[in-house]
Amino acid sequence: MAVSTQSSTVMNNVEAVRATLYEALKSDERVVILGEDVGARGNVFLITKDFIDEFGPNRIIDTPIAEASIVGIAIGMAMEGLRPIAEIQFADFIYPAFNQIVGEAAKTRYRSNGEYTCPLVIRTPYGGGVRGALSHSVSIEALFYHVPGLKILAPAFPADVKGLLNAAIDDPDPVLFLEHKKTYRLIKGEVPSGHYTIPIGKANVVKTGSQLTVVSYGLYVHWALEAAQTLENEGLSVEVIDLRSIRPMDKTTILTSVEKTRKLLIVHEDNKFGGIGAEISAMVAEEALFHLDAPIRRHCAPDVPAMGYAETLEHEYMSSPAKMAEAMRALVRF
Amino acid sequence: MAVSTQSSTVMNNVEAVRATLYEALKSDERVVILGEDVGARGNVFLITKDFIDEFGPNRIIDTPIAEASIVGIAIGMAMEGLRPIAEIQFADFIYPAFNQIVGEAAKTRYRSNGEYTCPLVIRTPYGGGVRGALSHSVSIEALFYHVPGLKILAPAFPADVKGLLNAAIDDPDPVLFLEHKKTYRLIKGEVPSGHYTIPIGKANVVKTGSQLTVVSYGLYVHWALEAAQTLENEGLSVEVIDLRSIRPMDKTTILTSVEKTRKLLIVHEDNKFGGIGAEISAMVAEEALFHLDAPIRRHCAPDVPAMGYAETLEHEYMSSPAKMAEAMRALVRF
């Protein structure tokens, strides 16, 4: 983390996104924000509140409800020298933009042999635990992380939100920036002032431990930390890794940890089958098989489309610190 | 395989698709085919040639170029009692339909608690080796196999094409049916006459062996068989499994084989990172870790968007029986 100033402020994740966007708009005229209700409403989570008053409707662009073109137009802007930050109101509505993201943004540089580039950030809130029901709760990372040409970030802490969002905005290639909406106001932390970036593709060991490696990201990092603390109190030592970056992923940090603890639990809110835990497990099975003292386990959502609206269904779908602690215990004791 | 008649014919994969569609149209009035150029042109691979003359433009529906609605309209037909078979001309053009497939078709039954269903087949040719360049060559299975509510089939042999396409058409839920375009005319085989289905979710051991399990699907099954034969001649014994079904996948067949051979090589044309090989590897690492005598290896495409048009680029992107044999040898000898 290359922090350029000493001071810092306590912020939640919404505030961290907002502060970062604000500074980007202030410091680079090429930056524009486009999306549904980002103008007068200031985004449905108030992330861009009042921006339109300061930067005007040409930089804070309320779009029609048309996600394919939100991304597609942002691509055109990026190809022509702007630095667009496109917002998809909820991650669940990114599907119509799939063609533009996967077929176009990810391939612009490649297909033109480097002649055209696509420096584009797509921000979107994802994840559950907010009674968002079937279509305001989904995790989308696994639908995109297979795609060469994209980068995907999913920070969990306010300081990472700022450092990685800055890195995404500075990046010369398309970045999908995932914000867990349940962490928006729940998670607070110190955020350094001034411009700094956190390198894309670096995971973070957020708790050291010796008997089990837990890899997670987003909201579940916080719950995994809670669970790890519970185990700590029981005398069991768990290391927790916050991936932060989903494409690229940080092999070194994961392998270093697994070679030490010799056990790996992957935890994510997204469905298990074909989720990003599959790739993590496969990488470890390829590179560190003989370091393992237990099977690699994945603690993930059941294989249903998403959580239902009813409290009971959401509760059943989501994990919890208690459920995570149980999965950790089982593997430590394996 | 529940074969209902004794006789059989030699067909290639195009002919197998065509014959199966024809029989479905003949036997069930609810079946309609819709897609670009499926009418007078009879599909760009001539799969539906002359169908429009026999079944008319109301059953063989030439659609506008609008993939989201090809699938979306098919969903509406399916919800209202028809049995639509939608075609996406090339798998590369399925991206605009992503919302309808992932957000809608896969969730119709679930979100309505079973009140509405979506018995829909989406057929599409995928894969490379035909100088299709960046946008007529892609593999798309990994972009969809994570999605609860879908089924995904990718048969490699004409008899499986027919049996599985029949199963897909009979299925009461949405099925994505992937046809490897390079196998269309290349691969020939005996196809039983009459109506039969092959159960969805069952892999097939297409060659038995004792020293290594190779799991593949599509075109690469044929190349893997060639490579396995090469190794056989060298005195090395390789078992080859043709997945056929990508969601659901067949755990039993894979585990049974791996527990016997104690080594696993996954081979696919699609990119490695987040490809379906990741899930296969993760499942084995979870369920059979201590049966393994070597790391699980994945022999897949490099992490670039797709093959370029130039011969050299396509050649570099694709595997080959020789490259596969090399990967097999390395693992057998591990």
Added chain:
Amino acid sequence: MAKTDTKGRALDRHGLSNDQLRAIMRTMLMQRQLDNRGFQLNRQGKVPFALGSEGHEALQAGAAMAFRRGSDILAPYYRDLGLAVGIGLSPFEIMLSIFARAEDHNGGRQFPNHYSSKRAGLMSFSSILAAHIPHAVGAAFALQYRGEKNRAVLATCGDGTTSEGEWHESMNFAAIHRLPMVMLVENNEWAISTPLDRQMGQPEIWKRAAGYGIPGERFNGFDPIETYAVVNAALERARTGGGPTLLEGMCYRFLAHSTDDNDMTYRTKEVVAEHRKQDPVPRFEEVLIEHGIMTRVDIDAMKKDVLRETNEATDRAEALPYPAPAELYTHLYEGAWQPWQ
């Protein structure tokens, strides 16, 4: 955009009987009552979310009257409480949806107001805007394909939703095949905080019809009788082989977008109050009274009855359980499929 005010003129009732006019009134009152109930329950902390439809009552009750129960199909969107009630969903069914109870058609899986009822011909839809329009087209194709004359599909959406690509693709396909479908746009001037002039280059959505080669028409969605007449004519054309129609009903969203929204961040109290003067519910009450179809006493009795029914529905639904946790795993496929098996 005329005729709402019938003062001094004979009522052009477009063939509607007194019973039908009273039924429209009741649907409008019921819509408003159930709507308010949702917000009330939200304020009481009993439900986490509610979504109002105030301002859409006349449009929806009028359109519902044109809908032929038992044969037409409705492909609605989340603001169609009045249409749902108007075509036959019970207040109890509405409350089940609001409370996300196990007995709800969707088993408590979807957000409130995302109805689904095979019995009523109301097609299941998701929260993804415009995604249901191609489904409506497909259903209309099925009707035409099977030669089911005299049936049609009524699809609805908001003004903002017409910007989606899937909306365009659907209109185009319906036009090519002259499908029995009516696309009814409920233009309430807002898409959450986005006004019409940020949604489209010119504000008359019906004018897109000519580009598709189908009839298009705009009408006053504050007038339930005019709405009925226009929607009925379009549905009748659809049922009799005349193909699809694009309709644009003008109304207004009196409330915030939902309980999660604060509309005072993007519009003023004054502008809303100005539109409130045209509130279709009291206006239609006056019309019926003026023309001797109902008395004030009748209407008050009707309101009481609507309130009673709403209360009963609320109590009955509230008392029921949420779906059991095990329900999370059902109805994904027919049969018990697992991704690994």
Added chain:
Amino acid sequence: MAKTDTKGRALDRHGLSNDQLRAIMRTMLMQRQLDNRGFQLNRQGKVPFALGSEGHEALQAGAAMAFRRGSDILAPYYRDLGLAVGIGLSPFEIMLSIFARAEDHNGGRQFPNHYSSKRAGLMSFSSILAAHIPHAVGAAFALQYRGEKNRAVLATCGDGTTSEGEWHESMNFAAIHRLPMVMLVENNEWAISTPLDRQMGQPEIWKRAAGYGIPGERFNGFDPIETYAVVNAALERARTGGGPTLLEGMCYRFLAHSTDDNDMTYRTKEVVAEHRKQDPVPRFEEVLIEHGIMTRVDIDAMKKDVLRETNEATDRAEALPYPAPAELYTHLYEGAWQPWQ
């Protein structure tokens, strides 16, 4: 749809100089020559694929003449060989694309005719139809945003491509922001095998413009001068703050869709021959001769020169190597990113 035949009338040259008219002629001849060369190379087994644009010559050469080099931006599609040449790509660059040589702008990665040239202002595009239209809109937004007056974006696509949702979304957005953009639809009556009446409910695409609130116009795309005039006026309007225009140029696809297609499965020789009578290339030759702008001898010399240049370009490109296998791995990101690192 008139004026193609100028017989006996004075030439309405819309301000085009003799040099410009001759340049248009040359672009048309070059387009046809390069087109034929692609097919020829395919027949010779030297390239696996070719895609012709015969019938689009007048439309493209006329539009290219209206394009302002060095400032306007072109967002074309795969059938725009003549536009590419007309705005300044060399025959050698075209042949590099056809042969997929390492030196090609795209490094031999894309199908032939998928040009890309930052120098010429030609935006990279993929094979996915309509996906480039929002890019054109975004580029037009960038021009407007930066206050770059006198610049505009010319986007093109086929008739069939206007059915895509992204096309609609793009038109709508361009209209809202009155962007400096011209949407030029090359209506050749076919989308592979699909005729207009299976693509849309009424065949006049330009009529959709009113629905977006922008000007729309149809013109005779067999007449390069009319094309120039119409496209020029629209581009000029765009460059001077007048917003976007939807143009529909009528032409015809004389050849099969590509070397992979057999158009005799869905249309007859006769109908193609009938359209061939209007072939814009010989017709424009006649126009220039009739009006004394070129002689037959001049034109023959021009054809010879075009052939010579094509031959040279062919030989030069053919002699060059394919990209090295290692090129597969370059230009995915800036820098050397791996998914695992």
